[in-house]
Amino acid sequence: MKFNAVRLFSEGNRRVSRVVEQSVDDLDPGEVVIRAQFAAVNYKDARAVSGAGNVIKRFPCIPGIEVSGVVAASASPDYREGDRVTVQGGQEFGIRHDGAFSEVVRVPAAWVARIPPGFDAYDVVALGIGAYTSAVAVEELVRRGVTPDQGPVAITGATGGCSSFAIDMLSGLGYTVVASTGKSGETAYLKSIGAHEVIGRDAIATSDKPLDEQRWAGAIDAVGGKPLSDLLRTMKKRGVVCAFGNAAGEAFTSSIYPFILRSVSLAGINANHPVARRETGWMRMAKGGDLRPRHLDRICFEIPFAGLKDYCEDVIAGGIRGRAVVRFG
Ligand SMILES: NC(=O)c1ccc[n+]([C@@H]2O[C@H](COP(=O)([O-])OP(=O)(O)OC[C@H]3O[C@@H](n4cnc5c(N)ncnc54)[C@H](OP(=O)(O)O)[C@@H]3O)[C@@H](O)[C@H]2O)c1
Structure with missing residues (x-):
């Protein structure tokens, strides 16, 4: 199976990202393979993709720290093909381990969480x-x-x-x-x-x-x-x-x-909490929760995967508002 990913390369003293065709074996190892549906674009991700910051710690690497999708294959007893899951944050994903800006993602099972009740594949990363x-x-x-x-x-x-x-x-x-x-x-x-x-x-x-x-x-x-x-x-x-x-x-x-x-x-505030510690926050942001943003549709918007690199340049130039969510085809 071939798919597209955005990879950041270190070339001399420059960091350059390119869309590259990949197969699962090109990705860093992990028990769970996920067919990506949505990925969020955080400020940190924009710095990584545009090469503007020191976010990525290993080269070449796929940036992106939040993804949602469907399990395509699993060597872990905790997940089965078809499970709806998300991977968010941590010290490795999209930093030292290939991340979210890829149509297929492979990660250790410990980084994966089921999409919590009250969320779907879109809003779990739109909020994210x-x-x-x-x-x-x-x-x-x-x-x-x-x-x-x-x-x-x-x-x-x-x-x-x-x-x-x-x-x-x-x-x-x-x-x-x-x-x-x-x-x-x-x-x-x-x-x-x-x-x-x-x-x-x-x-x-x-x-x-x-x-x-x-x-x-x-x-x-x-x-x-x-x-x-x-x-x-x-x-x-x-x-x-x-x-x-x-x-x-x-x-x-x-x-x-x-x-x-x-x-x-x-x-x-360091909100990079382990997934298990996020449960209360997630419950408060689920549909009907007291911290559920009332204007999610105004704050978040979709961009196509093909538009990711240009969008990240706009973020660094300070020209954006709200929070972009990449929709994979
Ligand atoms: N500590 C944590 O756990 C944690 C978690 C998530 C994010 N963060 C950090 O939180 C910050 C915001 O993240 P985000 O994803 O919301 O970013 P974002 O959507 O890109 O928003 C950043 C905003 O900062 C303002 N800004 C940009 N450049 C600026 C400049 N040179 N001087 C002053 N203001 C500027 C702009 O707002 P205006 O034009 O409206 O002023 C811009 O919309 C980032 O620094 C990110 O790394 C930290």
Whole structure:
């Protein structure tokens, strides 16, 4: 059986991805072979496919960290041909082991999960790591005592996949959400998914002071860099920032004052949980769950496998909104 995959090659000091024809024996080993139906495109995947980042750790390798599909063959007693399954995240898949951007995927059985009740092959990756990460951040804000009556919650990188879900979830829970974006033309989209107010990327703070006007009871930061620095300076007393991303940069600056004068907390979010630990989050995002995004159809959209490489270039150029899902033919 021959099929297509996107492989990233290291050539001199360049990383180049190409569509290549493969057979199952070309893929890294594993007990379960899956005929892919859908794969999500995360920021990390876009960096990998476009060669823009240091995501892939072994060459050549097929990028893509989330896939859903049907088991085509299994040497594991846990899965049978025809089972509807998904593979999401981890330290290897789409990083050191051939990943999701392939019409056929082969992985160890331990990485495979059955598609949970309340999901289908599309929405299990449409929501996927993007919505799961937002759900973990939202849970952390709530756990640390941020309530809707304390004031607005700011969300950076607002038009991105994770942040779009966070806007949807928090507004659904009754919070007043202020969306910060670099795209002035996306106000209508952001309001349509639950933002109460939309501000520019540079409008989080109003001055350069180490402590600026107290504006936000909570914040979800998908970008790091200067927007995260600005959030820390503008949090209300006992405000909580949940940070999970680096699209604006890995480094940020802060004085000690937000922490020692306003008791601001900075919570790091790593949502790369083992599949077994994700059950509660998945239940809350299943149809009828309290964190089920109400605007999934506005946030997510399909792209053909043939359009993946061009789409990834657009992500890196910062020109996208929402979350793309690759449909395999
Ligand atoms: N910690 C974890 O467990 C975890 C899990 C999943 C994702 N992540 C991280 O979360 C971040 C978002 O992921 P995603 O898949 O939602 O990405 P995405 O859909 O590509 O969205 C990223 C958004 O960041 C903003 N952005 C892009 N370039 C920027 C720049 N140079 N300066 C400031 N803002 C910029 C843009 O929003 P605007 O134009 O609206 O500002 C963009 O839409 C990524 O850094 C990803 O690696 C972390």
